[in-house]
Amino acid sequence: MSEISKKNDFEYIQWGYDLIQNAYLNKKEELASHDDLYKNYLAPFSFEVYGPTNPFFIYNGHGLMELKDLPSWTLRDGIVPLSIFFKEVTPDQVTSKVFIHKDLWFIVPENWRNKIQFYSIEADNIYDKNNLPEKIFVSGILNSTLAEPEDFNDSLKYLADTLGKENLEEIEIFAYFPDKRNDLWGSWDEENVLKYSKAIFQNLKIDIKVPEWRMIHTEGDYKNCLYHEVNNGLFVKDSYLNHFVLSRGGGLVRTAPQLIDEHFTLVKESRLSIYHKICIHELNYEGLSKYSDPFELEHFAYFKKIIEAGQGNKKLNFHWEKWYASYLKKFFKSKKPNSFI
Amino acid sequence: MKKILIIKSSKQSTWGSCKVISPNLVLAYEQNKDFFDIQYFELPESFIREEINEGASHIISLANKIKDFEPDSLVFIDHLPHPVRILNTLAYFIVVRSMPPLVFHMYGDFTYFAKDWANLNTRFKNHPIKFIAASEAQKNLMNFFLNDNKCTEQYLFPVNENEYFFNPVERALFRNQMNVRPMEPVILYSGRISLQKNVDVLVREFTHIVKATKHDVHLWIVGTFDDIGATFMGVKNHDGFMYSKMQKVLSGLDPEVARLVKFLGLQKKGELRKIKAAADMFMSFSLYHDEDYGMSPAEALASGLPTLLTNWGGYYSFASGNKWNCKLVPVEITKYGHKIHTKKIHEFYTDFTQSYINENDRKRWSNEFLSEFGVVGSAHKLRTILDKDFENFTGFHWNLEHFSNLYWAVDIGKEINIHLNPSVDTFYHQVYKNYIKNLNIENEL
Numbered sequence: 001m002s003e004i005s006k007k008n009d010f011e012y013i014q015w016g017y018d019l020i021q022n023a024y025l026n027k028k029e030e031l032a033s034h035d036d037l038y039k040n041y042l043a044p045f046s047f048e049v050y051g052p053t054n055p056f057f058i059y060n061g062h063g064l065m066e067l068k069d070l071p072s073w074t075l076r077d078g079i080v081p082l083s084i085f086f087k088e089v090t091p092d093q094v095t096s097k098v099f100i101h102k103d104l105w106f107i108v109p110e111n112w113r114n115k116i117q118f119y120s121i122e123a124d125n126i127y128d129k130n131n132l133p134e135k136i137f138v139s140g141i142l143n144s145t146l147a148e149p150e151d152f153n154d155s156l157k158y159l160a161d162t163l164g165k166e167n168l169e170e171i172e173i174f175a176y177f178p179d180k181r182n183d184l185w186g187s188w189d190e191e192n193v194l195k196y197s198k199a200i201f202q203n204l205k206i207d208i209k210v211p212e213w214r215m216i217h218t219e220g221d222y223k224n225c226l227y228h229e230v231n232n233g234l235f236v237k238d239s240y241l242n243h244f245v246l247s248r249g250g251g252l253v254r255t256a257p258q259l260i261d262e263h264f265t266l267v268k269e270s271r272l273s274i275y276h277k278i279c280i281h282e283l284n285y286e287g288l289s290k291y292s293d294p295f296e297l298e299h300f301a302y303f304k305k306i307i308e309a310g311q312g313n314k315k316l317n318f319h320w321e322k323w324y325a326s327y328l329k330k331f332f333k334s335k336k337p338n339s340f341i
Numbered sequence: 342m343k344k345i346l347i348i349k350s351s352k353q354s355t356w357g358s359c360k361v362i363s364p365n366l367v368l369a370y371e372q373n374k375d376f377f378d379i380q381y382f383e384l385p386e387s388f389i390r391e392e393i394n395e396g397a398s399h400i401i402s403l404a405n406k407i408k409d410f411e412p413d414s415l416v417f418i419d420h421l422p423h424p425v426r427i428l429n430t431l432a433y434f435i436v437v438r439s440m441p442p443l444v445f446h447m448y449g450d451f452t453y454f455a456k457d458w459a460n461l462n463t464r465f466k467n468h469p470i471k472f473i474a475a476s477e478a479q480k481n482l483m484n485f486f487l488n489d490n491k492c493t494e495q496y497l498f499p500v501n502e503n504e505y506f507f508n509p510v511e512r513a514l515f516r517n518q519m520n521v522r523p524m525e526p527v528i529l530y531s532g533r534i535s536l537q538k539n540v541d542v543l544v545r546e547f548t549h550i551v552k553a554t555k556h557d558v559h560l561w562i563v564g565t566f567d568d569i570g571a572t573f574m575g576v577k578n579h580d581g582f583m584y585s586k587m588q589k590v591l592s593g594l595d596p597e598v599a600r601l602v603k604f605l606g607l608q609k610k611g612e613l614r615k616i617k618a619a620a621d622m623f624m625s626f627s628l629y630h631d632e633d634y635g636m637s638p639a640e641a642l643a644s645g646l647p648t649l650l651t652n653w654g655g656y657y658s659f660a661s662g663n664k665w666n667c668k669l670v671p672v673e674i675t676k677y678g679h680k681i682h683t684k685k686i687h688e689f690y691t692d693f694t695q696s697y698i699n700e701n702d703r704k705r706w707s708n709e710f711l712s713e714f715g716v717v718g719s720a721h722k723l724r725t726i727l728d729k730d731f732e733n734f735t736g737f738h739w740n741l742e743h744f745s746n747l748y749w750a751v752d753i754g755k756e757i758n759i760h761l762n763p764s765v766d767t768f769y770h771q772v773y774k775n776y777i778k779n780l781n782i783e784n785e786l
Contacts, residue, residue, distance in 0.1 A: 009684035011542055012677055013628060016757050018536055018586070019576045026577060026754040050568070050582040212387070218355035220533075220565045221607050243580055248565055249607055273566060273584050274606045 024070075025050060028057065041145075041180060044213070045231065047240035049076075052270045053099060053119070053278060055238065058085050072097040074119055074278070076238035080328045083107055087295060091115045101237040105260065105283055107332070109291050117267065118281045121238060125224075125251025125275065129164045133226040133251065136168075137216075138175045138204070139241055140230035142196040145180065147232045149195035155230045156203035162253050163226075165203075174209040175200065176216050176241075223249035234329055247273035263288065294331040344378045345370070345727070346412035346441070348403070348427065350419040351383035357533065357565075358636040359420060359448070361610075362498045365716055366418045366446060369499045372720035377727065382406050386422045389430065400427075404434035412441050414727070420448040425457045432464055442469035442731040446496075447479060449631030449654075452573070452772075455486075455745035462736045469731030476655030479633040481775035486741040491732035496723055497658055498634055502715040504610050505643035507707040508618050509700045515619035519603075525556055526693065529620035529646070531563035531613065532637040534583055536570050537629040539681070541590045544602060546686050551598045553687075554694075563605045563616055564637075573630055574761045574769070577754035617644035622693055624649045624686070625656070626670060628679050628763075630773065632656065642667060642710045645703030649689045651681065657778040664709035666702075672777060674770050678763050744772060 019026075025048040049055050053074040058067070059081030067073050073096050075082060082100055086109050094115065100108070102118040127133045138156070140146050147155065160168060200208065227245035231237075246252070264281040271277045347370060353360055370379055384399050391397040407415070417424040424445055431440070443465070451458060472487075473494045474480035484490040521527060528547060534540050540562060547560045566587075570578035591599045608616060617623070623641035632654030641648050642659055647666040650656040660667045668689050671682040712718040747768060751758035761769045 009682060011545075011681050011683050012675070013539060013542070013679040013681065013763075014677065015536055015571045015574065015576050016678075016762065018570065018578060018582070019754070019757065021586070022570075022577060022579055022582060022754070025579045030755065048579045050579040050585055052585055052588065055581075215355055220355070220357055220567065223607060240580065247581065247584065271584070271588065272581055274604050 022050065024054075024056075042236055044178065044217075044241055044244075045146075045229075045236045045239040049238075049240055049243045051272055051278065053280070057236075058082070067094050067096050067098065070096055072099065074099045074238070076101075076236065078233040078235045078237040079104060079107055079332050080234050083294060083328050083332075086112055099280060101233065102264065102281055103233060104237060106291075109293065113283075113285060118264065118283055119238075120279045120281065121242060121246070121272070121276060122269075122279055123246050123250070123252045123276045125249075126254050127226045127251050128162050128254040129167065132163060132167055133171060134224040135222075136163075136171055136173045136204075136226045136228060137222070137245060137250070138173065138200070138208075138228050138230070140177060141180050142177050142193055143180060143189070144192065146234065146236075147230050149192050149199065151232055152196055152230050153199035153203065155228075156199050159228050159253055160203045168205050172209070173204055173207070174211055176211070176213065178213070217244075220248055222246075225250045226253060227251070228253055234332075243272065243276070246276035249275050251275075260288075294328055342376070342378050343414070343727070344410060344412040345380070345414055345416055346407065346410055347379060347381045347416045347418055348424075349381060349383055350421060351385045354419065354421060356420070358634075361501075361636055362448075362634075363419050365499050365501050368501065368716045369720050369723050370416075370418075372717055373724045373727070376724055380406075380410055380412070384422055384427060388422055389426065392430075400430045401434060403427075403431060407435060407441065414442045414444050414731075415440070416444040416446075418446050420450055420454075423454055423457050425454075425460050429460065429464065437464050437468060440468070442471070444471045444473065444727070446473050447475060447483065447633070449475075449479075449629075449633035451479070451483065451633070452631060452744070452748065455741055455748060459737050459741045459745060461734070465734055466736045467733045470734040471726065471729075471731060473726060475634040476658040478654045478657060478776045478778070482633075482772065485772060485775050486737055486744070488735040488738050492734050494726045494729070496726055497655075497714055497719065498636065498639070499716040499719045500636075500639050500643045500711065500714055502643075502711050502717060505614055505617070505640045506711070507645040507700075507703045508614070509703075511615040512618040512700075515615040519559075519561075519619065521559055521619070522557075525559060526554075526622065527559045527561055527620040528690075529561050529563070529617065529623045529641065530625055531608075531616070531623075531641070532625060532627070533564050534562065534566045534587065535568075535629070536576065536578060536583060537627065539626040539628060541586060542626050542681060542683070543624055544587070544590050544594075546683055547602065548594055548598050549687065550690050551601060557601055560602045561605055561616065561620060562602065563608055563613065565607045571630070572753050573748050573751075573758065574763070575751040575753055575756050575758045613640070614644065617641055617646060620646060621698070622647045622649065622689075624689075626651050626681055627656070628653055628672065628681075632776070635659065638667075639714060643707055643715070645705070645707035645710075647689075647693060647698065647706075649686065652778050654776045664713075665706035666698075669778070674763055674765055674773060674777070676765050740771075744768070 029048055046057065053072050054070050055074045055076050058075045058077050075098060082104060086107065091112050097117060098115055099117050099119040102120040105118060108116050140152065222245045225245065227242060227250045229239055229242055231239060263284045266279055267282050268280040269277050349363065354363065382403055385391060388399045392400065470492050471494055472483055472492050473496050474483055475498050477495060480493050480495045483493050530540055530543055532538060551558050566583045568578035568580050568582050570576045591602060605616065617640065623638060623646040625638055628651060634655035638648055638650055638656060638659055642665055649668050649670060650659065651672050652669040653672050657669055660669045670685040673680045747760045760767055763769050
């Protein structure tokens with residue numbers, strides 16, 4: 001062995017620099033703390049995560065954050081905030097690369113198509129009937145914020161079918177549904193709660209544990225655990241809990257191939273943990289249907305003007321947002337992605 | 342025969358090392374059952390909420406248990422539910438002067454829960470108490486916060502001899518599985534990959550070792566990434582940060598070096614024993630503010646591994662004596678942060694390459710370590726502590742309250758806590774100089 005040569009015989013440890021590395025997310029959290037939507041209501045799904053492609057929520061509940069300083073941004077938002085982004089920001093205002101979730105390809109307007117690439121979060125561990133997990137961790141919200149009761153039921157049914165309902169009795173299942181009383185729009189439908197409960201126990205099994213958040217969040221071992229989040233991606237598409245579980249060894253259920261998959265080309269992939277990665281794709285729009293603009297509605301512009309005038313000409317204000325989001329939610333529900341192909 | 346009532350959590354802690362420590366402590370107490378009449382009482386972590394919301398009566402049951410059993414001491418072996426919260430609730434049902442003497446096994450989160458511990462002053466001054474620290478450093482740190490040091494004892498958390506030992510067959514099989522040739526040394530780190538554990542320093546130092554070695558040297562890193570950061574000084578990490586940080590360090594390396602670094606993720610005990618048998622040396626350069634003990638290095642030493650650790654916290658308790666192979670890397674708290682004297686790392690590695698360590702050495706070191714720190718081997722030390730007379734608790738010093746206020750004063754993620762930023766100029770130094778063994782650095786180097 002030759003002699004080890006080094007510049008210094010010591011190393012200084014200064015963790016303060018790591019605070020700077022996390023600064024943009026800390027700043028984002030600070031801004032979001034003025035708003036209940038992302039900071040509280042959509043928590044823990046909306047908690048910040050760090051990654052090589054700069055994951056970020058463009059919408060902080062009151063308005064759009066600016067995309068600047070970094071060469072790329074991964075927008076973790078769902079359909080509603082991203083539609084607002086595409087409506088309110090023009091492509092020439094953004095110099096960075098922008099990635100949105102692959103499932104949301106259909107909300108990109110024509111003028112944005114050259115600027116946008118798509119990401120998917122992929123787990124190394126994929127479970128199905130041939131590869132069963134030891135545990136299943138189910139999460140979501142028991143109101144229509146993340147999924148309507150019918151969608152909620154469909155999602156759990158898919159999970160049960162893919163793993164085999166007969167196999168679930170042998171698998172430990174635990175669930176975390178954060179306590180959110182009203183749904184995002186302030187309504188409280190008692191009947192829906194019954195539908196959600198029924199969907200969980202009927203599709204999975206009766207013996208389901210419901211641990212506290214602290215127990216879930218301090219657990220470091222999710223190996224051999226399947227994470228299933230019932231989330232249609234209206235607000236948060238790239239969820240914190242998904243990253244949290246996958247980075248601790250968890251996996252996902254096998255998904256059925258989609259027709260749109262043939263149009264995507266994998267451009268790059270980066271590891272996010274030992275157990276999961278982010279893949280960046282390009283989309284070939286040839287053969288896909290024309291973008292359907294949710295704002296091309298009669299009197300839409302006039303309505304917006306009335307709201308703006310009434311609120312001191314602010315571009316986005318609370319009431320406007322609420323109506324906007326509610327409207328978009330209905331629009332995209334009526335036009336499911338497959339209808340665009 | 343003295344009676345001992347052990348109060349423990351009804352559920353296993355979610356904290357990795359506590360999952361091991363607590364059951365091992367119970368085993369150590371069980372070793373002494375010929376000398377003490379031991380009974381247990383289990384409490385759920387959320388006992389207070391359960392009492393309020395569900396009308397549970399855990400504390401009344403505990404009070405009744407104490408009245409019926411009449412123990413000579415109450416022993417708290419878990420970090421949660423917090424012992425002081427239990428005692429303050431229990432005080433509604435048993436007057437403090439009627440309570441038996443108290444024994445607390447102290448964990449690294451003593452500083453995190455400083456406010457709770459400071460509360461012990463309110464009711465339990467002049468009560469007979471023993472604080473059993475998990476290392477010499479933890480004892481020094483506790484003494485810094487106590488009005489006097491009569492109540493502190495030291496008992497290192499034991500390692501289970503049935504779980505960690507050196508097995509040459511497992512070594513051969515695992516090395517084969519990992520395609521490591523006999524002459525290729527394997528450096529191991531196991532534990533959380535967290536900011537204050539400085540695994541990035543290990544990776545950087547590893548590159549210098551590789552460059553100076555003719556054949557391949559491997560670095561195996563076992564454990565989960567965590568992004569707890571250094572919240573006491575205001576540094577907040579977001580989930581995924583540590584992984585990205587390590588990837589950045591690796592991407593800056595020569596690809597030929599980077600391919601020798603393997604992340605093996607979280608492993609179960611049995612698998613971890615095989616990995617520890619297969620490795621040739623263990624290194625950890627942790628400067629964690631709660632590093633009161635070091636279960637992972639203890640398990641490495643129980644596997645007979647030559648081990649290099651920072652002269653920090655509980656780590657330096659393992660380097661006492663020459664019966665096994667454990668060396669220390671000198672560290673200092675300077676004006677500009679911690680300083681690790683990395684030269685020692687290379688000396689340690691060079692020593693390793695120049696000495697022929699065989700299976701018999703590994704077995705001998707493993708046996709020697711376990712005879713002192715194993716569940717069975719250390720049981721008599723625990724007995725000695727339990728047999729000793731109690732001293733009356735004269736209270737925590739006012740600086741514990743001050744420390745807890747500083748700990749929680751910072752706006753985490755927005756600013757650096759100027760009082761607890763590691764530097765000789767801050768209160769951090771006053772507290773954590775107790776975590777450093779007085780080594781003559783000039784001589785050591």
